Amino acid sequence: MSDPLDLLQSFLGESLPASLPLTHPPTVISEPGSTPLSQILLKTTGSIPVYNLSTFSSPPPLSSLPLSSLKPSSIKGLTPTSSQIHRSDLSVFLPPSTISPLITHVSSRIVSRIFPKNSSWSSLSCQLAAYPENSTGYVEHCDVQGSCLNGDEGDDNNNNDESRILTIIYYLGYVNLTTLEVLDYSPSFGGELNVKSPDSSSSTTIKPSIGNLLTFNSLVSRHSVLPLNSTHGFHRLALTLWYSSPSPSFLKLNSKWYLSAPPLLADKYDDESIFIGIPSFNDDDIINTLKSIYLNATNSNRIYVGLVAQYDDWGKIYTEFESGYYNLKPFKKNIRILNHHPSLSTGPMNSRYLCQGLYRDETYYLSIDAHTRFRKGWDSYLIQDYKLVEGNSKTIITSYPVGWKLENEKVIVDCLDSTVLESMGITKREGTVRQKSNVINKQIKAPPLVAAGFYFVRGLGVKYPSNVHGVFFGEEEFLGIQYFKEGYAFWNTSVGVLFTKWERGAGRKVEEEMGEEERRGVEVCLRGGEEWRKEVGF
Ligand SMILES: O=C(O)CCC(=O)C(=O)O
Ligand SMILES: [Fe+2]
Missing domain, CATH: 3.90.550.10 (Spore Coat Polysaccharide Biosynthesis Protein SpsA; Chain A)
Structure with missing residues (x-):
């Protein structure tokens, strides 16, 4: 099993420092000549790549999940009965603290390092989603409302969606919601996730196999859940965690989202004074x-x-x-x-x-x-x-x-x-x-x-x-x-x-x-x- 910390380190492409302060002590602004603070933060936090797939093999026990609370999902402003079904799953938002050990691992060991300022549960939302057999999946979308370049409804249900920056999806397999029997993904079931490159010129298909842990940049990654076929009555089950940024409007600049520190972007305004x-x-x-x-x-x-x-x-x-x-x-x-x-x-x-x-x-x-x-x-x-x-x-x-x-x-x-x-x-x-x-x-x-x-x-x-x-x-x-x-x-x-x-x-x-x-x-x-x-x- 991959250690989540290693996993995130490989995701960020560099080592995380041994510790970062969780609160704000007085901060030294660099004097001319030394490394600017924004660059230091950027280096220790990194920017979020389009997506990354790993496996993580200590799933929460299914019995700990509130499967009986699953309700038909909707998209903000659109009802599930409108002519086009945008998403066909049942879902429930969960208090993040109830989803251990995944969140405990990811949050306390990783996310608190990335979000030194905002490491509390409030920067995290968590959804459990179940797609029934023969359902239409989830149309192509971005998890942040209005963020994708050609504009769409974004995701539903969560009022904080504008500040999402990192999506983590953990696949739990195909589950019989009554007996809790589990089957792993098989190509005949369908229900893969399709993730596009930011310019939509290419895409990758992710198998929702048990233990697959997909992380992607909530702002730039358009994705869709492909339709499901017959699955013997089993539901495709996944947990999604969204981490939110402390400064959404700023981080949205140029459709590049960064963890924690706003970067100095390429400045094109030399002709302005x-x-x-x-x-x-x-x-x-x-x-x-x-x-x-x-x-x-x-x-x-x-x-x-x-x-x-x-x-x-x-x-x-x-x-x-x-x-x-x-x-x-x-x-x-x-x-x-x-x-x-x-x-x-x-x-x-x-x-x-x-x-x-x-x-x-x-x-x-x-x-x-x-x-x-x-x-x-x-x-x-x-x-x-x-x-x-x-x-x-x-x-x-x-x-x-x-x-x-x-x-x-x-x-x-x-x-x-x-x-x-x-x-x-x-x-x-x-x-x-x-x-x-x-x-x-x-x-x-x-x-x-x-x-x-x-x-x-x-x-x-x-x-x-x-x-x-x-x-x-x-x-x-x-x-x-x-x-x-x-x-x-x-x-x-x-x-x-x-x-x-x-x-x-x-x-x-x-x-x-x-x-x-x-x-x-x-x-x-x-x-x-x-x-x-x-x-x-x-
Ligand atoms: O379950 C998945 O693979 C993706 C679900 C999704 O895109 C969402 O809930 O926003
Ligand atoms: Fe999504």
């Missing part, structure tokens, strides 16, 4: 931010920066910027700098207005803070995510970045998932919306707040007003309202793409430097000063 607007107020970290931008981009040539530099000692920063040490020289031609003395600064909204003035018709506008770190391949992720959700409507991608900190000179983040910005009600003090960010692991429509520290739009996006000064709270709502008014759809990223330093660093904030008088000005403005009202359109 990204402009990054960065206001910086005496923030020494700006050089590291620029370094992180350029050295982690898939294509640094298409990245332009507009920096509103508000420094008491810009000369010092500029010397660092110029020095070869930071490797920024090659990118100087792409960086536009507006020097704006800190004494003239009137807060972040005005600075971001100035940033927008440095934009020169690049394809996309990305707004960030001065103390940001980027995931390797961040530009590919952003463009891919954007194209995935853009459709025909105006679209903005925005997330509330996860924080980063330095430990032993390495950038540490708590989590590499995406986050979504949500509101928690109105604050008494400022009269503005209180926000929190929620970690999620898929790309979803986000609530209508826009994080100034991370949004990404086609073109310039909504223009900042020229005359809003001294506003430190309320920018998220301001942007949210403006983009909402303009009919934008709000989305977040599929993964954490960039990270912000939330703790106050060495750099001073303009807010701290403003006198009491001016600070009061801020509140007046927030509570409905005329300028603000006009600009926000309340």
Whole structure:
């Protein structure tokens, strides 16, 4: 008998590591020059081949299976009595924990290694199916609704079918449901499984022999159960396990599904450019931010920066910027700098207005803070995510970045998932919306707040007003309202793409430097000063 672990290793084409963490400890994002995290994950998890057949000879005892619960199957939206019978089996979905030892083996020893994040039973669904003799089988389909290139109904019964990535079918032979007598497959019975190549140019026939364990990529493998002949009243019996991905919409890109980590796909968008607007107020970290931008981009040539530099000692920063040490020289031609003395600064909204003035018709506008770190391949992720959700409507991608900190000179983040910005009600003090960010692991429509520290739009996006000064709270709502008014759809990223330093660093904030008088000005403005009202359109 094959050991399931060996089996999966051969399936993935490489050895699995001895152990992978089951939960998320703090993760180190690689600094330029080392192997990017996404590649490490991809290497340890692998991509899913079209199909693989092995045998596994410790079937669950038939008496442990709820054969009396089998009911005629149907396909979502179609009844079994419609003129075309799509599938002719009886089936039942089972609590996965009841199907041992197969699931115990496969899940605890294999799947938990592949899905370090999502190793609970919830990522698994399990179906027992019995095809009666002379039945028509199951028409050609994909196990994920709408995923196959020429589109079909997909599979039935299971609401989670969109997130399936790996199908495992274990054949139990031809069984008399009353006496539990078992016969092995014989060609005269029929009921083979036909699996097509992703482009449908070729196909393979799998025999449903006892112990055969078929694994295939749920997204790209179209397959059909061929009609059955006379089987002396025996039913063709099989168990199917589906494993689901934590990030379905992202993993669906290019019809390639991956286990766990979204890969950096081939990026075809070299002709598109990204402009990054960065206001910086005496923030020494700006050089590291620029370094992180350029050295982690898939294509640094298409990245332009507009920096509103508000420094008491810009000369010092500029010397660092110029020095070869930071490797920024090659990118100087792409960086536009507006020097704006800190004494003239009137807060972040005005600075971001100035940033927008440095934009020169690049394809996309990305707004960030001065103390940001980027995931390797961040530009590919952003463009891919954007194209995935853009459709025909105006679209903005925005997330509330996860924080980063330095430990032993390495950038540490708590989590590499995406986050979504949500509101928690109105604050008494400022009269503005209180926000929190929620970690999620898929790309979803986000609530209508826009994080100034991370949004990404086609073109310039909504223009900042020229005359809003001294506003430190309320920018998220301001942007949210403006983009909402303009009919934008709000989305977040599929993964954490960039990270912000939330703790106050060495750099001073303009807010701290403003006198009491001016600070009061801020509140007046927030509570409905005329300028603000006009600009926000309340
Ligand atoms: O039993 C089989 O061989 C395949 C069944 C199937 O394709 C399904 O239930 O989705
Ligand atoms: Fe199927």
